[in-house]
Amino acid sequence: MTLIDDNPTTTGSEVPDVHAWVARIAELTKPARVVWCDGSGAERHRLIAMGVRKGTLEPLPEPHYGSYLVRSAPDDVARVEDRTVIATTDPDDAGPTNNWRDPVDLEAELVELFDGSMRGRTMWVVPFSMGPVGGPISQLGVQVTDSLYAVLSMGTMTRVGTAARELIEAGAPWVPAVHSVGYPLEDEFGQPVREDVAWPSNETKLIAHFPESRQIWSFGSGYGGNALLGKKCFALRIASAMGREEGWLAEHMLLVRVTSPEGRQYHVAGAFPSACGKTNFAMMTPSLPGWKVETLGDDIVWMRRDEQGRLRAINPEAGFFGVAPGTSEATNPAAHQMLWGNTIFTNCAQTADGDVWWEGLTPTPPLGLVDWTGQPWSPESGRPAAHPNARFTVAAEQCPTLADSWDDPEGVVVDAILFGGRRATTVPLVAQARDWAHGVFLGATMASEKTAAAEGVVGEVRRDPFAMLPFTGYNAADHWSHWLEQGELLGENAPALFSVNWFRKDADGGFLWPGFGENSRVLEWVVARLEGRVDAVDTPAGLVPRTEDLDVAGIDLAREALEELLTADPADYAREADGVAELFALFGDRVPAPLLAQLEELRQRSGGALGA
Ligand code: GDP
Ligand code: PGA
Ligand code: MN
Numbered sequence: 001m002t003l004i005d006d007n008p009t010t011t012g013s014e015v016p017d018v019h020a021w022v023a024r025i026a027e028l029t030k031p032a033r034v035v036w037c038d039g040s041g042a043e044r045h046r047l048i049a050m051g052v053r054k055g056t057l058e059p060l061p062e063p064h065y066g067s068y069l070v071r072s073a074p075d076d077v078a079r080v081e082d083r084t085v086i087a088t089t090d091p092d093d094a095g096p097t098n099n100w101r102d103p104v105d106l107e108a109e110l111v112e113l114f115d116g117s118m119r120g121r122t123m124w125v126v127p128f129s130m131g132p133v134g135g136p137i138s139q140l141g142v143q144v145t146d147s148l149y150a151v152l153s154m155g156t157m158t159r160v161g162t163a164a165r166e167l168i169e170a171g172a173p174w175v176p177a178v179h180s181v182g183y184p185l186e187d188e189f190g191q192p193v194r195e196d197v198a199w200p201s202n203e204t205k206l207i208a209h210f211p212e213s214r215q216i217w218s219f220g221s222g223y224g225g226n227a228l229l230g231k232k233c234f235a236l237r238i239a240s241a242m243g244r245e246e247g248w249l250a251e252h253m254l255l256v257r258v259t260s261p262e263g264r265q266y267h268v269a270g271a272f273p274s275a276c277g278k279t280n281f282a283m284m285t286p287s288l289p290g291w292k293v294e295t296l297g298d299d300i301v302w303m304r305r306d307e308q309g310r311l312r313a314i315n316p317e318a319g320f321f322g323v324a325p326g327t328s329e330a331t332n333p334a335a336h337q338m339l340w341g342n343t344i345f346t347n348c349a350q351t352a353d354g355d356v357w358w359e360g361l362t363p364t365p366p367l368g369l370v371d372w373t374g375q376p377w378s379p380e381s382g383r384p385a386a387h388p389n390a391r392f393t394v395a396a397e398q399c400p401t402l403a404d405s406w407d408d409p410e411g412v413v414v415d416a417i418l419f420g421g422r423r424a425t426t427v428p429l430v431a432q433a434r435d436w437a438h439g440v441f442l443g444a445t446m447a448s449e450k451t452a453a454a455e456g457v458v459g460e461v462r463r464d465p466f467a468m469l470p471f472t473g474y475n476a477a478d479h480w481s482h483w484l485e486q487g488e489l490l491g492e493n494a495p496a497l498f499s500v501n502w503f504r505k506d507a508d509g510g511f512l513w514p515g516f517g518e519n520s521r522v523l524e525w526v527v528a529r530l531e532g533r534v535d536a537v538d539t540p541a542g543l544v545p546r547t548e549d550l551d552v553a554g555i556d557l558a559r560e561a562l563e564e565l566l567t568a569d570p571a572d573y574a575r576e577a578d579g580v581a582e583l584f585a586l587f588g589d590r591v592p593a594p595l596l597a598q599l600e601e602l603r604q605r606s607g608g609a610l611g612a
Helices: 017-029 040-056 103-114 148-157 162-169 229-245 276-280 333-338 436-442 476-493 516-530 559-565 568-589 593-607
Strands: 033-036 069-071 082-085 099-101 120-128 139-143 174-180 208-209 215-219 249-251 255-260 267-270 293-299 303-307 313-315 319-323 343-348 393-396 416-420 428-430 448-450 461-463 496-500 537-539 542-544
Touching: 017 103, 017 120, 017 139, 017 162, 017 174, 033 229, 040 069, 040 148, 040 174, 082 103, 082 516, 099 103, 103 174, 103 208, 103 215, 103 559, 120 148, 120 162, 120 229, 139 162, 139 229, 148 229, 148 319, 148 343, 148 393, 174 229, 208 229, 215 229, 229 249, 229 303, 229 476, 249 448, 249 476, 267 436, 267 516, 303 476, 319 333, 416 436, 416 593, 428 516, 436 476, 436 593, 461 568, 476 568, 476 593, 496 516, 568 593
Parallel strands: 033 120, 069 343, 082 099, 082 208, 139 174, 174 215, 267 416, 416 496
Antiparallel strands: 120 139, 208 215, 249 303, 255 267, 255 293, 303 313, 319 393, 343 393, 428 496, 428 542, 448 461, 537 542
16 A cells, blocks of 8 residues: 555645545554544534543533643653654755655555554544635645544634535545554454543654655644644645745744734734744734734744735634643733633643643642642642643634634735744844845744743753744755745835844843733834834844834833843854854755855854944
8 A cells, every 4th residue: 555655735637535545544544433524513512522521621610611621641742843754755855954754664664653553443534724715825634533632623723624525525635644643442353452541642653744745644642733733734844845836935923913003004924933922922912002913823824925926824723722821811811811711721730629720820829739640739849730831722713802804815915024032142122134135044043942842951042943943844944045035026025024032031030021912012113114114223133123212111121121132242143153154054055145145244243343
């Protein structure tokens, strides 16, 4: 049996029949039954009832009506980047920052892993659309999975159902995605070998992508980023490769509409690494009077040039899979409100009366908490009660700040793009790129401290080009070339590019900038730049606000703190240039020449006398 040689997304005669494909996967994985999902409310109710019976979902008391707590296996709490692989014929097409695999070897390994992996379980077939069904920027997919949690979550995060299925059956291109938790309940003779558990998973995990044949195979994990295959696997890794071939962009970005007090509207996208503030920024309640921020998306943006040559963006998702810790009435009232009900909480702590809790929800933890692993918890334990990567999954429609145009199939025209990492030092609060090539340089060279959204050492600074380090489905240097080309094609219509950093710290380790709703002050400056109303200071980091141009009235911010926030120290940037050179060295002659020229310029600016 050949698993990967068709190319179902090639339009024309090559699109394989979805029923034949499902039969082929069932023959390999050998589930007890195959169930097609229609995305209906009745189906959701049935799945929830089943999840409650199995102990996967624990109903929450009012006021969290229709909400459930899920506890994952303790070793299945984040994306597994070291076991996430990209298979391409030529290793250079995956590039040095991806885990490359030979497609033939990988297929053999997958056949072994998936052979009988669903024995005794249900295999759900989930037809879905990323983006409004049939829209010009949208794409179709089918995920098969033996995880009830994945089916339920896909139903929230994507547009699952009959409309997508009918397009696929009619011959539209679609991306096949196979997911198994790797927890068979029976042996090859049909004898029960073990009972199912609340969170089935497998110690062996492998998240595999074939960008050339546009397929996804994910084994062993139930965690969001590993198991909801429409999200990071399709909408970023596969879609980025599709976009490069077809001339569009799939990016790890939030998307908002900003309305100024004068009533002028702008659309702003922002690429921040996982757990660096996308969801919070997307749902911001601006502290500046008269400003409005409306949500279009919080994680993924697909962008394409329209007939007028402008860059149009959609959010391909239909829900939010957000980080719970740190979310509160004070930091993010919109998100807090949105979680009133119909929400799946994963790996949060539980209060004595059965409700959810996480660090930051209230200033002090309530008494009698049970932690995310189900153990009694007290502050003295020194452990967090909720897992630092605890999540909520909720439909976009529940977001009180959702923009009316959020599901317009045509998308919105992007005016500005922000690139932001988590940097305790060096990078100023905001800086505008001098031009498109400099903006691409800022995106390509951004760095961030590692967070709990992926396994590994939290806090370590790593380069994370375009916040896409774990998500670009091809050679990252080719991604930079693709951006440079898009800029050429957009010309005058290109959005303005900025770098931002909400996470700069003072000598005592506290954040210098209050962040969250106060980030509207940065947005105001961005808009002032778009409107050509303010000057800026040319620094090694780019064009930084003059202190008098950033409205900080009413916030508790010392003059020195503001100055530090807006400082791009040449000595810091000389070190930064060394870091960038190390990054570029990985890619050899694949680094586009305009970015090498930018590095040269950075060296001159950080070594020379430039500044204010
Ligand atoms: P995402 O994964 O990129 O969507 O990030 P989130 O918006 O979920 O935020 C991740 C973490 O960063 C949460 O703990 C937030 O409370 C925190 N965070 C988000 N925005 C800010 C900000 O502007 N300042 C600070 N200090 N923390 C923030
Ligand atoms: P995020 O990623 O932190 O960017 O929301 C979700 C994930 O890790 O799957
Ligand atoms: Mn998020």
